[in-house]
Amino acid sequence: MVTSHTCELVDKDAINSLISNLPGDDAIVRVSNIFHALQSGPRLKIMxxxxxxxxxxxxxxxxxxxxxxxxxxxxxTLRQLDLVRTKKKGRFVVYSVADEHVKMLLDLSRKHAMGCEL
Known part of the structure; x- marks a missing residue:
């Protein structure tokens, strides 16, 4: 049985506003997939x-x-998540980081992991 407790810290309007600003389910799944893909050491090294x-x-x-x-x-895997892009260079396909958002994500993650202040 779940008992309802009242907490004076709960500002229902503020919390409902936060909930309304959450990303949609599709975006949550996409972000989850990106982090799942980046938990691989080889993929991170590639990135x-x-x-x-x-x-x-x-x-x-x-x-x-x-x-x-x-x-x-x-x-x-990285291409499917739009983290890398390709282009032809002669007879070769070259890979690059998809965009500035991905670069920022990687840079911030590295700084966080290395203990640097932002």
Whole structure:
């Protein structure tokens, strides 16, 4: 049985206003998927490398000492979430961080993890 308690700190109007400003369910799922994808060490390393330079799969393979198929699999996941973009450079496909929002997310996460003040 759930008992209803009254707490004088509850400002129902303020809380209802906060609730009305929450992202929709689709956005919550998308953000959750992004964080889930970025909990992978290899994917984060790929993202941090791409922050510094556009790279092709062969460059990432060399930098991370991973197989081409492992790199491609991780890049596919990052592309599906629109975290990386591609463009043709001659006969190669090069990858880059999708946009400034993704760059900011990665930079802020790194600063937070390293204990830097913002």
């Amino acid at each position: 941090y490398l791409l922050l510094e330079k556009e790279m092709c799969v062969c460059e990432l393979e060399f930098a991370l000492k991973m197989s081409q198929s492992a790199i491609s699999h991780n890049l596919r």
